[in-house]
Amino acid sequence: MKISQKGLYALQAMMMLARHYNQGAIRIRDIAYEEELPEKFLELILLELKNARLVESVRGAKGGYQLRRPPSEIRLSEVIRLIDGPLAPFGDAEQLRSLIDRDAEHRALYQVFLDVRNAAAKILESTSIADIANPSPKPRQRRGKKTQPGVLPMLVQNASRN
Amino acid sequence: MKISQKGLYALQAMMMLARHYNQGAIRIRDIAYEEELPEKFLELILLELKNARLVESVRGAKGGYQLRRPPSEIRLSEVIRLIDGPLAPFGDAEQLRSLIDRDAEHRALYQVFLDVRNAAAKILESTSIADIANPSPKPRQRRGKKTQPGVLPMLVQNASRN
DNA sequence: CTAGAAGTCTATTAATTAAATAGACTTTAT
DNA sequence: ATAAAGTCTATTTAATTAATAGACTTCTAG
Numbered sequence: 001m002k003i004s005q006k007g008l009y010a011l012q013a014m015m016m017l018a019r020h021y022n023q024g025a026i027r028i029r030d031i032a033y034e035e036e037l038p039e040k041f042l043e044l045i046l047l048e049l050k051n052a053r054l055v056e057s058v059r060g061a062k063g064g065y066q067l068r069r070p071p072s073e074i075r076l077s078e079v080i081r082l083i084d085g086p087l088a089p090f091g092d093a094e095q096l097r098s099l100i101d102r103d104a105e106h107r108a109l110y111q112v113f114l115d116v117r118n119a120a121a122k123i124l125e126s127t128s129i130a131d132i133a134n135p136s137p138k139p140r141q142r143r144g145k146k147t148q149p150g151v152l153p154m155l156v157q158n159a160s161r162n
Numbered sequence: 163m164k165i166s167q168k169g170l171y172a173l174q175a176m177m178m179l180a181r182h183y184n185q186g187a188i189r190i191r192d193i194a195y196e197e198e199l200p201e202k203f204l205e206l207i208l209l210e211l212k213n214a215r216l217v218e219s220v221r222g223a224k225g226g227y228q229l230r231r232p233p234s235e236i237r238l239s240e241v242i243r244l245i246d247g248p249l250a251p252f253g254d255a256e257q258l259r260s261l262i263d264r265d266a267e268h269r270a271l272y273q274v275f276l277d278v279r280n281a282a283a284k285i286l287e288s289t290s291i292a293d294i295a296n297p298s299p300k301p302r303q304r305r306g307k308k309t310q311p312g313v314l315p316m317l318v319q320n321a322s323r324n
Numbered sequence: 325c326t327a328g329a330a331g332t333c334t335a336t337t338a339a340t341t342a343a344a345t346a347g348a349c350t351t352t353a354t
Numbered sequence: 355a356t357a358a359a360g361t362c363t364a365t366t367t368a369a370t371t372a373a374t375a376g377a378c379t380t381c382t383a384g
Contacts, residue, residue: 002164003252003275004342011271027359041344047361060352061358076274089282090165108294109173112238112285113165119281120251123274132270167372189330203373209332222381223329 001120007083009037010045011129014079017055018071018133025057025064045083052082071130080124087124088117163282169245171199172207173291176241179217180233180295187219187226207245214244233292242286249286250279 003011012035020026028046032039046065049055056068067074077087086092090113091099099110165173174197182188190208194201208227211217218230229236239249248254252275253261261272 001251006343008252012268015268015271025359029359038344040346043360044344044362050360057360058352059350059360061356062353063351063359065360089163090170105296106174106177106294108296109177112289112294115285116282119285120278123277123281127274132268132274134267134270166370187330191330200373202375205331206333206373212331219331220381221331221379224382225330225380227331 001080001087001089001117002084003080004084006041006045007080009035009042010049010079010083011076012037013042013045013049014054014067014071014074014129015133017065017067018074018129021067021071025062025066027064031065048082049079052078054078054082067129071133072128074129075125076127076129076132077121077124079129086117087120089113093117093121163242163249163251163279164246165242166246168203168207169242171197171204172211172241172245173238174199175204175207176211176216176229176233176236176291177295179227179229180236180291183229183233185228187224187228189226193227210244211241214240216240216244229291233295234290236291237287238289238291238294239283239286241291248279249282251275255279255283 013031016031016035017026028043029039031037031046032042046055046057050057050065053068054074055065057063057065081087088096090096090110093114096110096114096117100107100114103110175193178193178197179188190205191201193199193208194204208217208219212219212227215230216236217227219225219227243249250258252258255276258272258276258279262269262276265272
């Protein structure tokens, strides 16, 4: 799997929306400005994220984008698969399994590819947007108990990253 | 990291040469035929493998290619890095480390990318060409003690694949 | 010692993908 | 009604990928 510039932009946009979760719709312009992304390109990316129902839009004046689910319930793998395709380094998991079954000569090679994809999937499916979006850009007006940044309610935690 | 068609061809060629290790130089044509690879394209790939000193060539009549080291001492990561570049899903390990140091906003994201590249590196650096090349295509004229296919003298063995 | 077999090198091409950019259109708050 | 904002379609440019072509060099065998 290769993460393109576009894929990186998508992840950055999602992180920004996570930081502003529950603050209403955020304009494309503001996302682009805060993350320093090309505005017109970002527009297309957000459309894709919307069609995949990861974000939702509000049209018209006062419109913008927001996450459709809490950041802790959006996995990095969802965003990456959408924008950059399968996590496998070659083909996709299904293809690889089929090749392992049918191509005796190269079975072991494809099995290695599948191992690599499984290792990547394990990480990217157990890391959420909340895990990587720093709580708030301006660390002001934080009332209530400080939520620890990396807490993942439903996903397995990778201890090595804390 | 994405493995291209070219990268797959390179790995297949290396596997074929591994099967014919210690049988002298093998002609491009024979590699292409046995692995069903486009001959002219394979030629360019072998040139690259030669420049990287993974294989060596014999020119002129009776010429061809052979591995420069025993198959058990050639890691998949060497071939993949040569043909398809860094193992990281974005940029390379050095860049990622630098971004983790300098870009506080996106540190955690780049750390995940680095985790993914480390997981891939672990697998691909501990698997050798010998591990994946089936011993010999025609199981004929095998004199001496049968060498077990997957034995890796210097590399850590991944038990799950045997 | 020369003919042919084989690798070497450079260039070109066609197709695809990546990364934008442009502009007209639609929806909605005020 | 107007302006702000998302939507949609098309176009462009550059890079990459996957190959193909052909002239050149080296070496072995006869």
